[in-house]
Amino acid sequence: MTAVAPTRPTRWRFSPLGLFEALATPHGVDRYLELVNPMLTVRDLRAEVTEVHRSTADTVTLTLRPTRQWRGFQAGQFVQVTVEIDGVRRTRCYSPACSQYRDDGRIELTIKAHPDGIVSQFLHANAAPGLVVGLAQAAGTFQLPQERPGHVLFISGGSGITPVLSMLRTLCDEGYAGQVTFLHYGYTEQDIAYRDELVALAAQHDNVRLVLAYTDQADGGDLHGYFGQEHLEAVAPWHADAETFLCGPPGLMASVRSLYAERGLINRLHFEDFAPAPIVADRDSTGAVSFDRTGRSADNSGATLLEQAEAAGLTPAYGCRMGICFSCTQIKTSGCTRNIRTGAIDADPDTEIQLCISVPVGDVALDL
Amino acid sequence: MTSATVTLTTEQIDELGRELDALKQRVVGDLGQEDRDYIYNVIKAQRALEVAGRASFYLGFLPPFWLAGVAALSLSKILDNMEIGHNVMHGQYDWMRDPALNSKMFEWDTACPSDQWRHSHNYMHHTYTNILGKDRDIGYGLLRMDESQKWNPYYLGNPVYAFALMTFFQYGVALHDLEAENLVTGRRKMSENTALLNGIWRKIGKQTLKDYVLFPALTGPLFVSTLAGNATANLVRNVWAYSIIFCGHFPSGVATFTEEETADESRGAWYVRQMMGSANITGSKLFHVLSGNLSHQIEHHLFPDIPARRYPQIAAEVQALCEKYGLPYNTGRFSKQIGSTWAKIFRLALPFGTRGQKDTPPAVTVVPKKVPVAA
Incomplete structure (x- = not known):
């Protein structure tokens, strides 16, 4: 439900899970268990909403009970939450608001319903105890130093x-x-x-x-x-x-x-x-962006490759749209791109790039 | 053989292309929860049949349970390969952004590794459909399925090869990308196949371990009975998949094309080729699901990436468009389509071709006509 299952080591050792996976192949064991109970997983990390509280007119506070794969978080880190809305899975990043020592191991998220926010509006209107969402392990470097400051x-x-x-x-x-x-x-x-x-x-x-x-x-x-x-x-x-x-x-x-x-x-x-930095289109944006797999192409508008792909009618996977979750990573087959967060230029062919924070510099071809 | 000719101007072909584009856009705009619920219901049915089938073999010493196990497991594999696997790997559900049903990540319950299938099928076959010399699905490099394939004595065995392909269809599909016929003629070197072979070997290893070692072993003294049941289920799936797939492009009346005819073709002309190169099968709702909706091969070839449950919904409109432009819409009962396919396999074993065959409906040739510029 969340990330891809990690590849198993090639060295063979007996384990009950290994046996179940060999029996379930080519599908993962979780692809069977989720049909019985989505909170019963061997690899996937998910969470069940246990409490919903609406403290102000436009915010909703959710308490989540993660499955046993959850490794906890450091105060300040964020998690990715995935929900299904009209058949489409959508992922967003939220920072837990509770203490990292919360004793029941649950996490508390407070989400503001943005006027155009598909996920935040959905959760604000529809979140109820029992809702199961996809979850990714906590990430992010915004943390207190291990040695606490004075x-x-x-x-x-x-x-x-x-x-x-x-x-x-x-x-x-x-x-x-x-x-x-x-x-x-x-x-x-x-x-x-x-x-x-x-x-x-x-x-x-x-x-x-x-x-x-x-x-x-x-x-x-x-x-x-x-x-x-x-x-x-x-x-x-x-x-x-x-x-x-x-x-x-x-x-x-x-x-x-x-x-x-x-x-x-x-x-x-x-x-x-929390909000993506406003993107100023390159004034001197030149060249064209081509999407090899679909055979489409369009003039470089100077926007990010994710936005240009969407403008061309494609629906590549994405998550945070601000360069942290790597959900939108795709292969750039040729051309030069600039990372709008770091300014780094990448001219290597056949490299993975994050669509949401990469803008083309001249002609770019994507395997999309 | 009488050959009918439909004359369409390039403007008419472009107009047809626009009408089909608009039809697709309408379907894509309507995708949502219903489509997700549908495919997950099919998956639930498939997994339930699989579990029921595997469980029945514990009572496999009683013939009714053994037969029920074979039936359930056969249906499970058919659903997995046809309505789920084939369609998911076409990217029909990529819009859901669900990693479990993503075309790049999905793997199916058959010998062919999904990445190789996506290359030979999604790219080669669906792009160059029925173009002789480019679409390797015409005869799979094994059979003579078109008069324009030059006869030689090897093809006397056409029906035998077809029967063998049907029986071992999952392995035939798995080996498809190795281009055995080009190895024989020296156009391809064995060294080009190393990576492909490794992939095939790994996949076949996992499939064999599951169906022919682990599940039989788990039934203890019934090892042989369970192994036989699993083998029978794989065979049933092979025969079914072969039959449905052969009905897609080989029944009589389906057109083939040359590379010259199709060079520089427009989007509209590509649509025309897909419609003329495919054939449908009529049947019940259950039949359509078990065929992976490949019984709507024409609609599938026009729009390979929209969820297959949408094909029956748009079939009437596609057929109306065919009538409007005077194009054939090849459809018929399963018995008729598979019958004419086998007839062709036998006929083309001999060098005489199909001249004078009464049961062959006229093929239609589209002549794109440029409208002279008004003076």
């Missing part, structure tokens, strides 16, 4: 709260004693998904200070308006000696990053992009 500043906005909330809950579970400030931005008080929990955490822990900033509400809260130097000085004048963890919408990310860069503190800033 002081920590969290800055988040909107649904970007989830990975940093997980970090905060994890630190609290560890009995962390350093200074923690949790600065969170929302439109209004009504839009803060975890307001009660945050208030309770701050009340229980003397070292945790909660600062709620509202951008569209003049009264209440601790701060108003958008992030700026004054906000930073007001809540964490010690930020130069702390580690800062940032997650939120592109505007917030950009202003925090530029301020930290200005002050030479960029090494102390850790961040997770």
Whole structure:
């Protein structure tokens, strides 16, 4: 249901699973078990929704019980969740909001229903206990350092709260004693998904200070308006000696990053992009993109190869559309591409590239 | 032999192409949950039949159970190969983005490795359908299935080779990509086949281990009875798959083409070739499912990548288009189509061809006519 089963080692050793796989060949054992009970798997990682809670008008909080293949996560990491919508499987990345030490081993996801979000709208409207979703092991480098920093500043906005909330809950579970400030931005008080929990955490822990900033509400809260130097000085004048963890919408990310860069503190800033960076089409986009297997081709529009493939009427697999999940990896048979995240140029033929973050530089042919 | 001729202008051929493109677009736009539910229901039926068949062999010492086991396992293999495997590997369900039903990842319950099948079938046969010298499915490099294949004494054995191919069909399909006939003539070197042979060997090894060692061994003292049951199920599947597939392109009235005729053909002309080079079989709903909807070979060759359950739904429209443009829509009962296929196998064993055969309907030749530019 999620990733491809890993290839078995060629050296033969007896195992009950090996016997079942030899009997089930050419299909996987899970292809039989899923018809009886989708939560009964030998290789595939899946999860069952056990609780659904809608805390604000446009968010839904799901509790997931993963199958036994789940290896847990580090606070700040994300998981890929796969759901079927009108016959089509769709995968999205979400960061668990719970502590990594949660004792029942379940994970909690809070999902904001974006107006055009197929998956988030579907989950917001339809998620119910018993729903089984595909799951991938946690991934991502946005984590607390193994040796916990002396002081920590969290800055988040909107649904970007989830990975940093997980970090905060994890630190609290560890009995962390350093200074923690949790600065969170929302439109209004009504839009803060975890307001009660945050208030309770701050009340229980003397070292945790909660600062709620509202951008569209003049009264209440601790701060108003958008992030700026004054906000930073007001809540964490010690930020130069702390580690800062940032997650939120592109505007917030950009202003925090530029301020930290200005002050030479960029090494102390850790961040997770939640929305893909806006893609500026190459002004001098030239050449054509050809899709070998379907025999189609189109002029290079300067957009990513994933978007160009879709514009040409193809439906390649994709997941995160921001370069982290590798669901859209395909073989580039010839031509030169640029990775829009790293700027790296790849001119090798027959290499795997991620369609969603690669733009063609001149003529490109894909095995698609 | 009288040969009818349909004259279509290039504009008419282009118009037909546009009408078929629009028909496909309509179906593709409508794909959704129903199609997913359908294929998963077929899969459930197939897996249930498989489990029931394997289980019945534990009572294989009682003839009714042995026969029931063979029947269930035969049906399971037929569904797996035809309605599921063949169609999934065509990419008919790739739009679902389900790794379990992805054309690149799916493997089927037969000797031929799926990657080799996708090359010889999806690419070679479906692109160059019925073009002599390019479509190796015309006679599979083994049989004389068209008058224009030059006769030589080897073809006296045509019916014998066909019978052997039918009996061992899964192995014939597995060895198809090795191009044995080109090895004999020296056009292909054995060294080019090393990688293919490794793939075939691995796949046949797994299939043999399952059907002829492990499952028989699991029934203990009934080893031989279970092995015989599994072999019979594989044989039934072989005969069925061979028969359905031979009805697709070899019944009388189906056209073949030359490389010259088809050089630089337009999208519309490609559609015309697919319609004239394929034949349908009429039958019940169950018959269509068990044939993998290859009983709608014409619709399948027009749109190999739309879910096969859609073929019966669009058949009336395709037939109406054929009538509109004066093209044949070759269809008939299973007995008629397989009968004329075997008749052709016997006839073409002899050097005289088909001259004077009364049961051969006229072939239709399309003459693309350029409309003179008005002065």
